Amino acid sequence: MDLALEGAPETTSGGLARPRVAGLMPAFLVCGLGCDLEVAAANLGLAPQMLRPFADQSLQAELPDPQGRWRYWPSTGMAMWSGGNAEAETAPISLRRARIEVVPAMDLLLRAGFFCTEMSLLRSAGWSAPLDGRAGLCEMARREPLGVSGWWIDDRGDSARVEIFADGTIWGESALIAERWLLTIAGRELA
Known part of the structure; x- marks a missing residue:
């Protein structure tokens, strides 16, 4: 179902479903980045050198503004945004967010x-x-x-x-x- 249809939850300025409870912190996955580090980093709005190795074979970039981090898994072409505070929705990106059933x-x-x-x-x-x-x-x-x-x-x-x-x-x-x-x-x- 396309959440732009009638009955969709209210969204934040960054296009995320607005939480029912104030003060919660967001996380979401994007897919379709591919395994090429330079292309994936550019699609995430990052310089490739910002992505550092992380324990689970992902690469991670910590950002001061908006506060949060991207974790990128080259093997799957997916990345996760995790906001460091309730307002850290990340800059709008044109990537497909992974949906949740x-x-x-x-x-x-x-x-x-x-x-x-x-x-x-x-x-x-x-x-x-x-x-x-x-x-x-x-x-x-x-x-x-x-x-x-x-x-x-x-x-x-x-x-x-x-x-x-x-x-x-x-x-x-x-x-x-x-x-x-x-x-x-x-x-x-x-x-």
Whole structure:
């Protein structure tokens, strides 16, 4: 579904789905960069020397303005933007953002040890009232939402506020949390 159609979530000035809760930090993936470092860097608005090796065979560039970082995986031609604060949406880029199918993403998160204990679902008419996790999952089985805003707990007992949108944006209470949820959902593509 094209999120420019009626019923799409409100967007930020950078074109990301606007989070339900203020103060969350964004993360999203872009695809189609290819494996050539110079071309990929140029498409991300970076000089190739800005990208430094990172532990998982990706390359990373830290940016002061907007505050955040790009991580680029040459083997998949994908890159992840992770904002360093709630306003760090990154400059508009003409690259295709990887979309998220919300229901399969919820299943991947559950299998990875993340459970949403309370959620609101975004539909064309707006956000639902808060639902407990099981009721929310049942409601999602009836119809794919445009987004989920909720409280999550992992298998270690840590909790976090995270929002997942079909446009491919994850908003988390920290950049690390947004990255962790996004990479859990997309991890198989980045391996």
